[in-house]
Amino acid sequence: MRLSISxxxxxxxxxxxxxxxxxxxxxxxxxxxxGTHAELLKTLNRQDPEEWAKREVERMNAEEEKExxxxxxxxxxxxxxxxxxxxxxxxxxxxxxxxxxxxxxxKICQSISKRYKxxxxxxxxxxxLVFGRILFPTSKHSTFTHAQKFLTPPTFSEHDIYRALDVLxxxxxxxxxxxxxxxxxxxxxxxxxxxxxxTNFFFESEQPNGLRQYGxxxxxxxxxxxxxxxxxxxxxxxxxxxxxxxxxxxQKTLKPLQEKIMKDFTLSKFxxxxxxxxxxxxNRKFNTRNDRDFTTTQSVKTLKSFVKEWALxxxxxxxxxSKKELTLSKELEENYYxxxxxxxxxxxxxxxxQRLVVTFCPKYKAYAQQIRQEQVNRAIQRIxxxxxxxxxxxxTDYKRFAKHIHTTSDSEVxxxxxxxxxxxxxxxxxQYDGFYAVATSLEVSIETILxxxxxxxxxxxxxxxxxxxxxxxxxxxxxxxxxxxxFLICFLALIIYRCLEKELDYRFTSTQxxxxxxSMNFIERKxxxxxxxxxxxxxxxxxxxxxxIFTDVELLPHSSLKKILQTFKKR
Numbered sequence: 001m002r003l004s005i006s007x008x009x010x011x012x013x014x015x016x017x018x019x020x021x022x023x024x025x026x027x028x029x030x031x032x033x034x035g036t037h038a039e040l041l042k043t044l045n046r047q048d049p050e051e052w053a054k055r056e057v058e059r060m061n062a063e064e065e066k067e068x069x070x071x072x073x074x075x076x077x078x079x080x081x082x083x084x085x086x087x088x089x090x091x092x093x094x095x096x097x098x099x100x101x102x103x104x105x106x107k108i109c110q111s112i113s114k115r116y117k118x119x120x121x122x123x124x125x126x127x128x129l130v131f132g133r134i135l136f137p138t139s140k141h142s143t144f145t146h147a148q149k150f151l152t153p154p155t156f157s158e159h160d161i162y163r164a165l166d167v168l169x170x171x172x173x174x175x176x177x178x179x180x181x182x183x184x185x186x187x188x189x190x191x192x193x194x195x196x197x198x199t200n201f202f203f204e205s206e207q208p209n210g211l212r213q214y215g216x217x218x219x220x221x222x223x224x225x226x227x228x229x230x231x232x233x234x235x236x237x238x239x240x241x242x243x244x245x246x247x248x249x250x251q252k253t254l255k256p257l258q259e260k261i262m263k264d265f266t267l268s269k270f271x272x273x274x275x276x277x278x279x280x281x282x283n284r285k286f287n288t289r290n291d292r293d294f295t296t297t298q299s300v301k302t303l304k305s306f307v308k309e310w311a312l313x314x315x316x317x318x319x320x321x322s323k324k325e326l327t328l329s330k331e332l333e334e335n336y337y338x339x340x341x342x343x344x345x346x347x348x349x350x351x352x353x354q355r356l357v358v359t360f361c362p363k364y365k366a367y368a369q370q371i372r373q374e375q376v377n378r379a380i381q382r383i384x385x386x387x388x389x390x391x392x393x394x395x396t397d398y399k400r401f402a403k404h405i406h407t408t409s410d411s412e413v414x415x416x417x418x419x420x421x422x423x424x425x426x427x428x429x430x431q432y433d434g435f436y437a438v439a440t441s442l443e444v445s446i447e448t449i450l451x452x453x454x455x456x457x458x459x460x461x462x463x464x465x466x467x468x469x470x471x472x473x474x475x476x477x478x479x480x481x482x483x484x485x486x487f488l489i490c491f492l493a494l495i496i497y498r499c500l501e502k503e504l505d506y507r508f509t510s511t512q513x514x515x516x517x518x519s520m521n522f523i524e525r526k527x528x529x530x531x532x533x534x535x536x537x538x539x540x541x542x543x544x545x546x547x548x549i550f551t552d553v554e555l556l557p558h559s560s561l562k563k564i565l566q567t568f569k570k571r
Contacts, residue, residue: 001031001064003057005050012037014053016060020548029548032060032570071528071555087524088533089151091551092517093131094564098547099499100127101568104182105492111178112171120160122167126489128154129161133493135518137471140165151522151530151561165485172488176240177264179495183237187502190234193271193452195459196258196278197232198250200225201473201487208246210480215246223474228487229253231261236458237498240265241491243484251280258286271295271442273452279439281350288352288441295440295453298356300432307347311358312431317341320447333362342446347439357438357449365434372429376401380421387419401426465497466490469510503546504539512539522556529557 004015014034019026034040034056040049081087100106109123128150132143144158168175183189202223203212212224225246231239242257254274261267269291274283279296287294300311310316314328319339326332326341341360346353375398383402403422438453466472472490477483500513516539522530534540536552544550549564 001057001061003053004028004030005053012049014040014049016057020545073525073528086149088149089522089524089530090135090146090149090520091151091522091530091532092135092520093150094549094551095500095517095543095547096131096134096496097127097565098549098568099496099503100130102182102186103179103495103499105130105179106569108175108178108182112167112174116167118163118167120156120163122164124154125156125160125164126168126492128156129164129489130492130496133470133489134497134514137469139476152565162482165479165482168485168488169481172484173260173264175488176491179492180239180265183495183499187237187499188235189237189239191239191265191267191270193234193273194239194261195232195234195273195456196229196254197275197456197459197463198227198229198253198278199463199467200227200246201467201475204474204476205478209478211243211245211483212478213246215248226475226483226487227253229257230459230462230491231257232459232462234455235502236455236462237502238462238491238495241487243487251278251283254278254283255286268292271452273456275456281352284354284439284441285352293441295438295442295449297453297456298437298439300358300435300437303356303437304347304349307345307356310345311343311356311435311437316343317360318343328360333365337362337366340450342450344446354439354441355443357440357446359436359438359450360434361436362434364436368433369430372426372433374398376421376426383419383421462494462498465510466494469514470494470497504542507542508539516540516543520551522551525555529555529559530561531555 001016001018004017006013006015013036015030016032016034017028017030020029034053035043035049037049040047040052044052105127106123109121109126113122128147129140129143131150132138132146136143136146138146140161141158144154144161147154180189200215200218202217202219202221202225204223205212206223208214208224211226213226215225215227217223217225227244227246227248227250229242229244229250231241233239240257240261242253242260244253254272258272271293272283272287272295274294274296276297276299279294279298284294284296286292300308303311315325317326317328318324319326319336319341328341339361342357344355344357347356348354378398379401382399387402401422402419403425438449440449442449470490470493472487475483475486477486497510497513501508504513516537519534520540521533523533524530530551531554532552540552544552549567551564
């Protein structure tokens with residue numbers, strides 16, 4: 001560590017800095033601000049601030065040097081370890097702790113606590129539940145049990161968790177808005193474009209009640225569900241969520257949550273991007289007011305006949321960066337297999353002027369043909385081998401390509417329904433292969449529109465992470481307040497994970513990151529400290545460099561652990 005003196009026109013500031021390695025490069029990290037020249041003159045009783053600052057750096061270096069000790073540890077083959085003494089600890093949460101402080105979780109909870117008369121530490125409860133959701137997603141009871149093995153175990157009781165869930169329900173909107181406020185101070189939040197989508201989560205119980213209602217399950221399960229509406233910013237970081245009953249119309253969930261964002265987050269100018277299922281005419285019109293715009297996927301199949309004819313016509317196509325008009329042909333598709341062609345026009349639907357952009361890609365066409373042919377082959381196989389299972393058909397199911405007729409091949413009346421391949425439906429679907437459409441109110445470049453819409457996969461990834469990595473469902477809670485509290489925890493866990501991806505420059509997959517965090521365990525060697533019991537890897541190096549802390553030493557003293565936690569609190 002060394003002294004750094006920053007001079008400006010009106011003041012002189014003193015800092016303690018050190019050189020660290022981040023992402024393979026040397027960089028300077030601020031360890032501590034000692035104060036300004038004027039501030040120190042008032043507190044140092046006529047001492048020279050610069051001389052005092054130099055001595056303070058020397059003192060800090062001396063303290064740090066004291067911790068650099070080589071230990072000779074004696075072990076025996078006959079002395080048994082103490083009965084029920086805890087030696088194994090989880091340490092991966094330390095990096096999550098760093099992000100939690102950046103997002104202001106503890107400060108937000110302190111603010112909430114002032115309005116209530118509970119004695120437990122709400123910030124500690126919430127952080128523990130969030131860390132547990134990321135590291136070992138399981139029940140609240142099991143999370144509490146696992147948390148006892150943290151390097152710094154929680155001080156609250158298990159009963160405090162369920163008390164906290166009631167508070168988290170009441171303060172959910174406040175927490176969401178405050179997280180955004182704190183996050184934009186530490187991370188870039190791209191709110192020029194917001195993505196919205198819905199998913200649902202099923203419950204273990206089969207009895208509907210309160211928020212738990214029967215609805216269209218995306219997992220096709222016969223269980224009650226709740227719906228989650230989620231707004232995500234342009235960088236893939238969640239912004240806000242809402243929980244609605246399982247039988248709610250998804251299209252009606254966008255406006256209330258968006259209005260809450262505009263009010264609580266003080267956001268007004270942005271573009272809302274959705275898929276076709278959420279882009280009702282009401283939602284589109286709502287997002288053409290003031291400084292807002294919309295962009296949404298548009299089904300070519302549902303377009304008015306004259307617009308559909310224009311969209312599917314081989315004439316009038318363009319390539320990005322060229323003004324030349326092209327006509328689609330087999331030869332053109334072969335020569336420009338990976339190319340995205342486009343055409344555009346304005347349409348008026350129910351009094352709303354919209355810009356319609358239609359794209360065509362030969363590669364996407366070939367992919368669609370391949371998928372459908374696999375489904376057709378399955379339908380043929382089922383017709384030949386087990387036609388009795390062709391009665392129940394879904395919109396995207398291969399069974400849709402089978403139909404039942406009353407006559408045989410020689411036109412005689414059949415005694416029962418005979419399943420045959422529906423060639424007309426196959427041909428009808430084939431005409432849309434390779435085509436994709438976007439409706440928008442934006443008057444920007446085609447490239448910008450397509451890029452914005454293409455990024456919608458990121459919000460689908462958010463749902464995948466919640467369901468697969470964070471194991472948000474099935475939900476075992478029955479109390480509506482506790483249900484909302486549970487999803488707030490999962491929402492915050494997702495935000496922390498996304499911020500962790502940012503800290504690591506998006507270099508690793510979710511599996512790599514989460515597996516590494518879950519494996520970063522320690523063995524305590526009393527009275528000295530903790531011995532790492534994990535493999536040092538590219539991911540662990542990246543974590544340590546990003547956060548400026550290092551647990552991958554042969555021995556992590558207890559004092560070093562305290563300093564790490566204190567460092568996070570100061571950031």
